[in-house]
Structures are given as structure tokens and as C-alpha cells.
Amino acid sequence: MSIFGEVPLAAPVAVFKLSADFREDQNPNKVNLGVGAYRTDECQPWVLPVVRKVEKMIVDDHSLNHEYLPILGLPEFRSSASKIALGEDSPAIKDNRVGAVQCLGGTGALKIGAEFLRRWYNGTDNTKTPIYVSAPTWENHNAVFSNAGFEDIRPYKYWDAGKRGLDLTGFLGDLESAPDHSIFVLHACAHNPTGTDPTQDQWKQIADVMKRKNLFAFFDSAYQGFASGNLDKDAWSIRYFVSQGFELFCAQSFSKNFGLYNERVGNLTVVAKDQDNLSRVLSQMEKIVRITWSNPPSQGARLVAITLNTPELFAEWKDNVKTMADRVLLMRAQLKEKLKTLGTPGTWEHITEQIGMFSFTGLNPKQVEYMIKEKHVYLMASGRINMCGLTSKNIDYVAESIHEAVTTVQ
Amino acid sequence: MSTCSVFDGAVFMSSEMKLTEDFKRDTHPDKVNLAGREYVGEHGHTTWLPLVRKIKQQIATDPTLTPEYPPILGIPEFTQRATELALGKDSPAIVESRVFGVQTVGCTGAVRLGAELLRSWYCSSSSWNGPILLSSPCDDSLTGTFKAAGIDDVQHYRYWAAESNDVCVENMVHDLENAPERCVVVLFASGHHPTGAELSQEDWKRVAEVMKKRQLFPFFLMSAQGLCSGSLEQDAWAVRHCVSLGLELLCAQSFSYSFGLYGERVGHLLCVLKQNMLAVQSQAEKLVQTLWSCPPMEGARVVATILSNPAHLVEWQEGVKGIAEHCMLIRERLRERLRLLGGPGRWDHITKPGGLYCCFGLNAQQVEFLIQRKHIYLLPNGCLNVSAINSRNLDYVAESIHQAMHSQL
Numbered sequence: 001m002s003i004f005g006e007v008p009l010a011a012p013v014a015v016f017k018l019s020a021d022f023r024e025d026q027n028p029n030k031v032n033l034g035v036g037a038y039r040t041d042e043c044q045p046w047v048l049p050v051v052r053k054v055e056k057m058i059v060d061d062h063s064l065n066h067e068y069l070p071i072l073g074l075p076e077f078r079s080s081a082s083k084i085a086l087g088e089d090s091p092a093i094k095d096n097r098v099g100a101v102q103c104l105g106g107t108g109a110l111k112i113g114a115e116f117l118r119r120w121y122n123g124t125d126n127t128k129t130p131i132y133v134s135a136p137t138w139e140n141h142n143a144v145f146s147n148a149g150f151e152d153i154r155p156y157k158y159w160d161a162g163k164r165g166l167d168l169t170g171f172l173g174d175l176e177s178a179p180d181h182s183i184f185v186l187h188a189c190a191h192n193p194t195g196t197d198p199t200q201d202q203w204k205q206i207a208d209v210m211k212r213k214n215l216f217a218f219f220d221s222a223y224q225g226f227a228s229g230n231l232d233k234d235a236w237s238i239r240y241f242v243s244q245g246f247e248l249f250c251a252q253s254f255s256k257n258f259g260l261y262n263e264r265v266g267n268l269t270v271v272a273k274d275q276d277n278l279s280r281v282l283s284q285m286e287k288i289v290r291i292t293w294s295n296p297p298s299q300g301a302r303l304v305a306i307t308l309n310t311p312e313l314f315a316e317w318k319d320n321v322k323t324m325a326d327r328v329l330l331m332r333a334q335l336k337e338k339l340k341t342l343g344t345p346g347t348w349e350h351i352t353e354q355i356g357m358f359s360f361t362g363l364n365p366k367q368v369e370y371m372i373k374e375k376h377v378y379l380m381a382s383g384r385i386n387m388c389g390l391t392s393k394n395i396d397y398v399a400e401s402i403h404e405a406v407t408t409v410q
Numbered sequence: 411m412s413t414c415s416v417f418d419g420a421v422f423m424s425s426e427m428k429l430t431e432d433f434k435r436d437t438h439p440d441k442v443n444l445a446g447r448e449y450v451g452e453h454g455h456t457t458w459l460p461l462v463r464k465i466k467q468q469i470a471t472d473p474t475l476t477p478e479y480p481p482i483l484g485i486p487e488f489t490q491r492a493t494e495l496a497l498g499k500d501s502p503a504i505v506e507s508r509v510f511g512v513q514t515v516g517c518t519g520a521v522r523l524g525a526e527l528l529r530s531w532y533c534s535s536s537s538w539n540g541p542i543l544l545s546s547p548c549d550d551s552l553t554g555t556f557k558a559a560g561i562d563d564v565q566h567y568r569y570w571a572a573e574s575n576d577v578c579v580e581n582m583v584h585d586l587e588n589a590p591e592r593c594v595v596v597l598f599a600s601g602h603h604p605t606g607a608e609l610s611q612e613d614w615k616r617v618a619e620v621m622k623k624r625q626l627f628p629f630f631l632m633s634a635q636g637l638c639s640g641s642l643e644q645d646a647w648a649v650r651h652c653v654s655l656g657l658e659l660l661c662a663q664s665f666s667y668s669f670g671l672y673g674e675r676v677g678h679l680l681c682v683l684k685q686n687m688l689a690v691q692s693q694a695e696k697l698v699q700t701l702w703s704c705p706p707m708e709g710a711r712v713v714a715t716i717l718s719n720p721a722h723l724v725e726w727q728e729g730v731k732g733i734a735e736h737c738m739l740i741r742e743r744l745r746e747r748l749r750l751l752g753g754p755g756r757w758d759h760i761t762k763p764g765g766l767y768c769c770f771g772l773n774a775q776q777v778e779f780l781i782q783r784k785h786i787y788l789l790p791n792g793c794l795n796v797s798a799i800n801s802r803n804l805d806y807v808a809e810s811i812h813q814a815m816h817s818q819l
Contacts, residue, residue, distance in 0.1 A: 002658060002684035003592075003627065007531045010692035013699070016482075037478060045476040055470040059463070067448055067456050068672045071427065104515060104702035111701060115558075120420040140699055147526075147700035149560075181416075216416060247416050261479045262707040273415035280420045291554040292701065294518035298673035299708035 014139070015380065022378045030376040031394050033385040036192070036357055037261055038226075038324050041391045048259045048320040050313055054303050064302075068295040071286045073102020073267075077301040080308035081267035085221060085235055085250050092242050096275045099282045101268040101289065102296045106222045106253030107144065109268035113218060113249045114148035115288045116281070121216065122181045127151050130182040132174065134158035136382060138192045138220070141185055156184065159194045164350040164362050166196050168205070175209040184210065188221035188250065189234040190356025193384040197227075197355055203237045207244050217241050222253040227356040229325035231318065247272050254304050256357070257321050263300030324388075328357065331390040338399035344406055359385050367405040375401035433787045441785040442803050444794035449637070449667050449733055449766055452800050458670045459729040461722060465712045475711075480704050482695045484513020484678075488710040491717035492678040496632065496646055496661055503653050503682045510691045512679045512698065513705045517633050518555065520662035520679035524629060525559035526697045527660070527681075528594060531690065532627070542629075543585075543595045545569035547791060549603055552596070567595070570605045572791070575759035575771045577607045579616065586620045595621065599632040599661070600645040604793035606767030607759070608638070614648045618655055628652055633664035638765035640734035642727065658683050665713050667766070668730050674709025733797075734764055740796045740804075741768065747808035755815065769793040776814040784810040 012020075018034040040046045058064065072078065078100035083093065092098045103109040118126045127149050133141045135155035145153055156178075157170025175184070186206075191197055198206060210217060219241075224234045238250055254265040268285075272278040289296075307313045336351040351359055363371065363383040371377045377398055379385045390398060433443045448456045458466075469475060483489065489511035493504065503509040514520040525542075532538040540563025542556050553564050567589070568581035586595065597617070600608060609617065621628055630649050636642040643650075649661050665676035683690060698704070716722040738761070745757040760768055772780070772792030780786045786807060788794040792814075799807050 002686055003533050004531060004658070004683055004686055004690045007686055007689045007693055009689040010696045012692070013482075013695075035479075045478055047477055051477075059466045059470045065455060066458055066670055066673050068666075104706070105704075107699070107703035108701075121416060122419075124419060140703070143696070143700045147697070214416075255479075259477050262477050262704075264702060264704070264706040272417055277415040277417045277420070280422045281417045283422050284420050287554075288558070290551050291518070291558045292522055293515035293675065294551075295516070295673075295675065297515065297675040297706040297709065299706065 018378050018380065025376055027376040029397055031378065031389060031398055033377060033379045033389040033398070036256075036386055037388065038256065038259060038357070039388045039391070041327065043389070043391050046259055046324070048317070050307055050316040050320055051259060051303060054306050054313065057306065058299070058302055069102070069298050069301070071289050071295055072282065073100075073296045074298065074301045074305055076309060077305035078102055078267060080305055081252055081254070082269045084224065084231060084308065085238055085252055085269050086242060086271070087232065087235070087239055090239070090242065092271050097272050097278050099270045099272070099278045101270070101282070101285050102301050103251075103266040103268050104293060104296060105255055105264040105266040106220065106251050107140065107266070108264065108293075108296075109251035109253070109266040110141070110144045110220065111148065111292070112285055112288055113251060113268050114145050114150065115292070116285050117183060117216070117218075118149045119288075120281075120284055121183070130154055130179055132156045132178060132182055132184045134185070134187065134191070136193055137185070137187075141220075158191075159196065159360065161362070164347070164360070165353070166198055166202065168198070168202055172205060172209060175206065175213065175215065178213065178215060180214050181216065183216040183218055185218050185220055186237070188219045188224065188238050190223035190227035190358070192222070192356075193358050193380065193382060194360040195354030195356050195358045196350075196360070198237070200236060200240070203240055207241055207246070211244060211246070217246055217248040219248060219250040221250055223256055223356045224252070225257045225318070225321040226325055229322040229329070231321075242271055254300070258304060258307075258317070260300045260303065263303070264297060265300035265304055328387045331387045331395065332359070334395055335390060335399060338395065339402060342399060342403045344403040346406060357386055357388055359387055361385055361402070363402070363405060367409045370405045370409045371401055375404065377401045429787050429789075436785055438785040440803070440806055442787065442798065442807060444786060444788040444798050444807070446795050446798060448672055449670075449797045451736070451797070454798075454800060456670055456672060459726065461716060461725050461729070462669055462671065462712055465715050465722075468715075469708070469711055480707055482698050482704050483691070484511075484705050485707070485710055485714060487714040487718060488513050489678065491714055492663060492665075493680055495635065495642065495717065496649055496663060496680050497653060497682075498643070498646075498650055501650065501653060508684060508687055509680065509682045510687055510694075511681070512694055513710050514677040514679050515702055515705055516666065516675040516677040517631065517662050517664035518551070518677070519675070519702070520664075520677040521552065521555050521631070522559060523679050523694065523697060523701065524660045524662055525556045525561055526701075527690070527694055528629075529560045530697070531693055532594070533592060539563055541565045541590060541593045543567045543589055543593055545596065545598065545602065547604065548596075569602070570607045570769065572771045575769060576762070577609055577613070579609065579613045583616055583620055586617065586624065586626060589624065589626060592625050592627065594627045594629055596629045596631060597648065599630045599635070599648045600638040601632070601634040601765040602767065603633070604767055604789045605769040605791070606763045606765055606793070607769065608763045609648070611647055614651055618648075618652050618657070621652070622655055622657060628657060628659040630659060630661040632661055634667040634765055635663065636727070636730040637667050637734050637737070638763070640731045640764070642730070653682055656684075665709065667733075669709075669713055669716070669726075671709045671712065674712070675706060676709035676713055737766060737796055738764055740799050743804055744796070744799060744808060747804060748812060751808060751812040766795050766797055767793060768796050770811060770815075772814060779814050780810055784813070786810050
């Protein structure tokens with residue numbers, strides 16, 4: 001008899017199941033608009049030219065040592081990554097109250113932040129402190145916070161399906177009614193899965209309530225640069241909160257904007273009131289890292305650090321990022337045009353109003369099923385599509401499929 | 411905004427790596443750090459095998475390798491090889507398809523994941539939280555890792571005995587005989603940290619018998635397979651023996667030492683089950699997603715490439731054997747020096763075990779003396795990493811240890 005004999009089979013993660021079904025599909029017209037990774041117009045993954053260059057530099061550098069990185073990670077990575085989020089001339093950085101922990105991708109950064117907050121945020125046992133995540137949100141947010149010991153994870157109103165945009169009133173209402181000191185997970189830009197971000201004015205309103213009610217801002221920043229093509233623009237919300245005096249966490253991922261999905265490059269930026277608080281926080285985070293993965297992996301962090309700290313490479317990287325962002329913007333514009341030309345019922349402005357990799361099309365589950373089964377166009381049941389899956393070769397087919405789905409399926 | 415920090419409650423935690431930090435700050439010309447984790451060569455720093463550099467260059471210039479998200483449980487080429495390395499290609503568990511592996515972020519990641527898996531699913535209870543038995547002594551962070559996974563009931567079994575400077579199997583077996591049935595026992599297959607003390611195959615047979623009789627669950631740690639005895643098979647013997655007895659087990663492996671890939675964090679969690687493998691695997695996947703989503707590729711690719719190629723495999727094994735032999739040579743030299751310096755004492759404990767670690771059974775005063783007065787940094791009980799001893803510092807280290815043991819302090 002196995003001691004694991006009664007363990008139930010866990011349901012597969014929806015987005016990976018989708019990709020698996022896509023792979024098995026033999027139809028020549030199939031299109032994968034599911035998983036969140038960048039694709040070129042040839043529908044291939046893209047190794048950024050600057051990444052190729054720096055990879056070779058690293059492997060040919062005989063002076064590099066191969067020891068464990070410090071527990072908190074590569075110092076030159078941590079500081080340059082935080083600068084990217086907060087800005088070169090951030091007053092918080094000048095005040096020496098910004099620190100960071102190199103983590104295993106954005107997930108790892110959320111994990112360390114969550115584990116810290118559960119132990120130290122508001123008293124020493126935050127298992128009952130409410131965590132608010134947007135409705136909807138990235139499906140793994142829930143699991144990360146829950147596994148870190150938080151028992152009360154609640155949605156805050158975000159997506160208004162009726163008007164296909166931000167439900168600001170609902171959002172502000174949930175902020176008002178949240179218990180003081182609750183923790184809110186905010187998407188810095190390019191909201192996943194809706195692609196809908198608050199405007200700068202709306203962010204100001206959100207920050208106002210959060211300040212008044214001492215709500216903690218935990219930013220998730222996975223798409224900086226990738227959303228608008230401009231690093232500073234995509235970090236506006238984080239920098240605004242910092243300017244308003246908030247202490248905050250920002251979980252940064254370099255998977256998308258460096259195309260380094262497989263090297264797990266993340267950074268948890270910590271903005272504290274002062275240097276003393278910062279050093280205490282980092283010392284506790286070090287303890288948490290030690291019993292999670294001990295030290296982070298060196299490859300990706302080195303690559304990013306070299307790129308960000310070398311002016312020519314930094315410029316080349318920003319250019320590569322803009323290439324990706326521009327292609328996404330082009331696909332958005334073209335998809336909207338084609339749907340308008342086809343006369344597809346409904347409004348399609350949201351396709352170009354939304355930003356980043358994803359678009360919440362507004363297709364209902366039946367229409368999604370039609371797309372998958374009849375047209376072999378794979379998208380999430382929520383109607384989310386990855387714009388990077390669109391190419392000049394398949395965009396007509398996809399537009400026609402959406403048209404068919406909307407007109408024939410209610 | 412309030413003038414207090416939201417982080418006011420967080421107390422300052424002194425670094426666990428305090429010894430290393432103190433060493434770095436120490437300006438004494440003769441300072442030696444014997445408290446580190448890595449294998450350092452005669453020249454005093456870690457290196458790659460030349461083969462590793464070659465493979466890394468291949469990877470960096472391979473146009474077919476794409477930077478996609480890897481599978482949550484890691485790349486199959488890696489997990490298969492890691493599994494075969496631990497169990498042997500023709501292990502009944504592999505042949506019968508009742509083993510799966512997870513590529514993890516180093517050995518710590520493997521231990522953490524194993525701990526989370528046990529906490530969630532051991533004995534089908536909704537939240538098992540112990541007891542888990544760790545050796546005495548053991549690394550503090552090991553206790554911390556299990557507690558962080560939610561396993562609060564951590565106890566110890568006697569392992570290393572100060573009187574003999576060796577494992578005391580009698581004590582160990584006694585403690586296992588009296589352990590609650592069905593508890594989880596963490597065992598070092600080889601290369602015990604921090605003492606280096608080892609069980610013989612006969613000892614292991616006794617231990618395994620007790621484990622089976624009392625239905626204790628083995629959680630093996632194997633961080634330096636091949637580096638202890640020079641033989642991959644010998645260093646994994648304990649794990650393979652338990653599998654041959656039909657036991658279910660977990661085994662956390664590290665590829666840091668044997669490939670010099672410390673910074674890349676290449677680890678593996680091996681799960682040997684009797685049944686229901688797919689279900690347990692799916693639950694492991696769910697847990698991985700809450701920890702790091704999926705593992706980093708670079709190091710695992712190097713290891714998989716080397717282990718999959720017969721010629722590379724031979725070259726790598728030679729390299730590992732070389733490290734083991736180098737450690738044995740240092741141990742012999744140290745023993746000789748201490749013997750020549752005179753004074754009573756048996757020195758078997760230095761050369762009996764292989765691998766990186768060795769324990770002198772020093773008391774707190776003696777350890778303090780070595781650190782503060784001789785600038786020789788070592789772990790509590792006088793445990794040390796022999797690879798950090800080289801021809802330049804051997805005399806100084808030997809004389810200092812001799813002094814610590816035989817002078818009035």
C-alpha cells in the first residue's frame with residue numbers, strides 16, 4: 001500500500017492544456033492564441049539579438065566565478081533592475097531606501113514578497129490579513145498567496161464585461177470597503193488577462209483611497225517596456241505611488257521583455273520608509289530565500305545586469321523591446337480594422353484600447369468553443385487572446401473566425 | 411502617510427552566512443575559510459571542468475534552442491538522466507514506471523518541494539505536519555526549510571558521536587526503533603553535512619531494516635554523488651538498497667558540486683512510489699507553480715547534455731573521481747601533519763570518510779580560538795571543508811588545530 005495511494009489527480013493548468021491540445025491538432029489552419037509568450041511574424045520564439053550577444057560574452061569570460069550567488073542575488077542585477085522600475089533619478093533610490101531581492105522570475109518575486117508579508121507586515125501573523133486580487137487576474141496569483149499562508153484571498157472589481165473596460169467605480173468601492181491594512185495586488189501595466197489599465201488620472205484616485213486606508217500596494221510588473229514600447233511610460237503607476245510616499249513591493253519579471261522565459265529572471269523591489277527599515281526587511285527576506293531556494297540562478301541575472309549597465313547594450317535592448325511592442329500594436333490595429341471591415345457585430349475599439357500581450361475579446365464561452373472546435377483557433381475560455389499569436393499570414397483567418405463565431409453563436 | 415514604516419515589526423536578522431562575511435572582512439594575511447560549501451581546488455577557488463565550458467559555449471551558439479518556458483517539472487532529458495544516475499539505469503523502480511523526477515532550484519529547492527509534497531499529501535491527511543527526523547547535528551537551514559513548508563514537528567536522531575568522532579549506528583538505530591511509526595526520516599546517502607561521517611553498507615542494511623519494519627519514510631539527501639568515494643554507484647548505494655527493499659522514498663539531489671555549477675542551481679527531486687504516480691506528479695506540479703513556476707534552464711541543459719553523451723559521461727566521471735581523490739589526498743596529508751605534530755589522538759575520522767567535510771569534535775572554546783586567534787574559520791563542533799586546505803596553508807591549519815586541541819586555552 002502506498003502512502004500516497006489516495007492522492008487525487010490535480011486538474012491541469014488551463015493554459016498548458018490548451019497548448020497541449022493545440023500541439024495535437026492536425027488542422028493546417030490552426031492558430032495558438034493561448035500561452036503568454038512573444039512570437040515573431042513567422043510565429044517563432046525570438047531570441048533578442050542583444051541577448052545572443054551577451055550570452056556569448058558571458059561564456060567567453062574566463063574571469064567569472066561559478067560560485068553560489070549571494071542569497072539576495074547578483075548585486076549589479078538587483079540595483080539596475082530596481083532602477084528600471086523606479087527610474088534612474090528616483091528620489092527613493094537617492095534616499096537609500098530602495099532594495100531588492102533577485103528571484104526566480106515574477107513568480108518567485110511574488111512568493112518571497114508574500115512569505116515576508118505573512119510573517120512581518122502588520123504584526124507577526126498575517127494569515128488572516130486580506131489579500132485582494134483583481135477580478136479577473138493571472139490564475140497563479142491565488143495559489144502563490146494561498147500557499148504562502150494567507151487564508152483570506154478576495155477579488156476586487158476590475159473588469160466590466162458590459163462596457164468592456166475598467167470598472168473604476170467598483171474598484172474604488174472595494175478599496176473603500178476593504179479592511180484597513182489589507183494588501184492589494186496591482187498590475188503595474190498591461191493587465192493580465194484583460195489588457196485594460198487604469199489611466200493616470202484613475203491611478204491617482206486609486207492611490208488616494210489606498211493612502212487614506214493604509215492599504216499595501218504589491219505591484220506585479222511583468223511587461224515593462226513590452227506594453228507601450230516605452231519603459232518609463234509602463235512604470236508610471238509604480239513611480240507615482242513612490243512619489244506619494246507609499247512603501248511598496250514590486251515583483252518584476254524579465255521573462256517577456258528580455259525573452260528570457262527559461263532562465264527565470266525576476267526581482268522583488270522593496271521601497272521602505274528609510275534605510276533602517278529597508279535593511280531589516282532585506283535581512284528577513286534573506287532568511288526566507290535561504291529556506292526556499294537558497295541562492296538564485298546566475299545565468300539570466302548576469303545577462304540582464306550586463307545589458308542594463310552597458311550603455312550601447314542598454315540602447316540595443318530598448319530597441320529590441322520596442323520591436324516586440326510595435327509588432328503587437330500593429331496586430332491590434334490590423335485586427336480591429338479587419339473586424340470593422342467585415343462588419344462584425346459589436347464594438348472592437350477595446351482591441352486597440354487594451355495594451356500589452358493580451359486582449360479580452362469579449363467572446364463568450366460558447367463562441368470560444370466554436371473558435372477552438374470548428375476553426376482550430378485556440379484561445380482561453382475567458383475570451384483572452386495573446387496578440388503575439390497573430391501574424392500577417394493568419395490574421396485574416398482569425399478575423400474571419402471571430403466574425404463567424406460572433407454571428408453564428410449566441 | 412503615517413510616519414511609521416509598515417515594516418516596523420521586522421527585527422534584524424543576522425546573516426546565516428555571518429562566518430563568511432566575517433572572513434571577508436578579516437584582513438589577517440594567514441586567514442583561511444574552512445566553513446564554505448563549495449569544493450575549491452588547489453588554487454583556492456571553484457572551477458568548471460573544461461567540458462562544462464565547452465558545453466556552455468555550444469549552448470550559447472545553438473540556434474535551435476529556444477527561450478521558451480520549460481515544462482513545470484523541468485526538461486525530461488535532465489530528469490531522466492538524474493533519475494538514472496541516482497537509481498541505476500536498470501532499477502526496478504524505473505523499469506516498473508513508478509518513479510518521477512522534478513528539476514528543482516538546487517538541492518534546497520528539492521528539499522523544499524519534497525517537504526511541501528509531504529505536508530500536503532503524506533498519508534493522505536489534509537495537512538500532515540510531522541514528526542520529521544533530522545540527524546544530529548545538521549544544518550540549521552534544513553530545519554528551517556521543513557518548518558517553512560509547514561512541518562512544525564521537527565525532531566532529531568543521534569548520528570554523529572563526539573566521543574568517537576564518527577557515526578554511532580547503535581544510537582541511530584535505537585532512535586529509529588523508538589520513533590513514531592510512519593514518521594519521515596531525513597538521511598544523507600553520502601557526504602553528510604556538516605560532519606562528513608558515513609555509514610557503511612552493513613550499517614545501511616540495519617537502518618533500512620528498521621525503516622521498513624516501522625514503516626518510516628526515507629527522505630534522502632544526496633548532494634555530491636561520486637565526490638565522496640569516487641564511485642557514483644557506491645555513493646548512491648543506500649538509496650538503491652532501500653528501493654530494492656520495496657520502500658517508497660524521496661531523494662533530493664544536487665549537481666552543484668559534481669559539475670561545478672553552483673551558481674546555476676541545478677537540483678532534482680526524485681520520487682519513488684508504489685503506485686498512483688501520475689496523481690502525485692500532478693500535485694508536485696501544482697506546488698512548483700507556487701514556488702518558482704518552472705526551473706532555470708542553463709545548468710540543467712549542461713548536465714543533460716553531458717550525461718546523455720557516452721564520451722562526455724566518461725570525461726565527467728573522470729573529473730568527479732579526480733575531485734574525490736584530491737579530497738582524500740588532502741585528508742591524508744592533514745592526518746600526517748597532525749600525527750607528526752605529536753600529541754595523543756586518533757586521526758581515523760579524517761581519512762575514514764570521503765568527500766568534502768570532516769569533523770574534529772572541537773568544543774566551542776576551541777572553535778572560538780581558531781576563529782578569533784588563528785583566523786581559521788570553521789563550523790561548530792570543528793566541522794570543516796577539507797578542499798579549502800591546500801599546500802600553502804596546510805602547515806598553518808594543522809599547527810593551529812593541534813594548538814587548539816592540546817593547549818590550555
